[in-house]
Ligand SMILES: *[C@@H]1O[C@H](CO)[C@@H](O)[C@H](O)[C@H]1NC(C)=O
């Protein structure tokens with residue numbers, strides 16, 4: 001692709017932006033429900049009836065919490081790994097991120113694990129082995145990032161607060177990989193990235209009151225040089241994607257798992273156009289007041 005600044009020399013910034021935008025699909029917490037996950041991925045044009053990637057050059061981000069509460073842990077990680085392998089052949093990309101439940105299982109906190117789910121591993125001991133950093137799931141999960149930025153869109157499970165924003169996304173991800181063995185070994189979390197204020201647990205952007213929260217959101221996005229942040233973690237029990245602060249915060253945990261009511265739905269980002277994809281159809285979520293495009297110079 002021609003670098004953005006070359007376009008900018010001859011053409012308007014808008015043309016440059018249009019040339020760069022990729023279709024992004026984001027799906028929040030899956031919590032052990034394979035059937036509703038497949039339904040959602042199909043609705044969003046990511047997979048066919050045989051679970052093969054048909055998303056072309058779509059970037060598919062899954063913001064973590066694939067497991068716990070439900071039973072389909074192994075099948076869901078198998079599917080996500082398969083799609084991540086298949087997508088690049090058509091220019092697509094699958095970006096799975098860590099949620100707090102992935103981290104809980106890596107550190108041996110099985111509070112939300114069901115008996116039926118343990119049975120899918122064989123035995124309790126088999127499950128313990130699977131989540132070690134050299135086990136078949138631990139090895140995969142230990143490589144995942146906590147946050148990702150795609151074309152000015154920041155994704156993470158819980159939210160990046162203003163202090164973590166100052167570290168920047170790349171440093172957060174490096175700390176995750178540096179500190180993971182320490183935390184898994186039951187030692188103190190050196191930089192707090194796995195803690196309550198960290199990107200997998202933080203709930204401020206989902207719960208703090210508007211309009212007060214919006215100024216802090218804007219400051220945080222300016223630090224991150226991003227247009228918006230897309231998060232899961234805080235379930236929307238009406239099954240609807242929540243947009244806050246003129247679309248600068250988008251909460252995509254719609255309670256997909258049957259445990260939360262089994263709502264199917266995904267967020268689609270196409271340039272500045274935001275769309276919710278539900279069983280009942282597509283809903284335009286594009287804010288009437290556009291974001292200030294703080295990262296425009298980076299495009
Ligand atoms: C993928 O490309 C095909 C052929 O151009 C098109 O029909 C289909 O709608 C595209 N799917 C997505 C998800 O963009």
Ligand SMILES: *[C@@H]1O[C@H](CO)[C@@H](O)[C@H](O)[C@H]1NC(C)=O
Nearest residue numbers: 143144145169170171173174
């Ligand atoms: C994790 O993020 C870093 C940048 O923050 C990136 O270089 C790396 O490729 C990412 N890893 C994966 C597995 O996506």
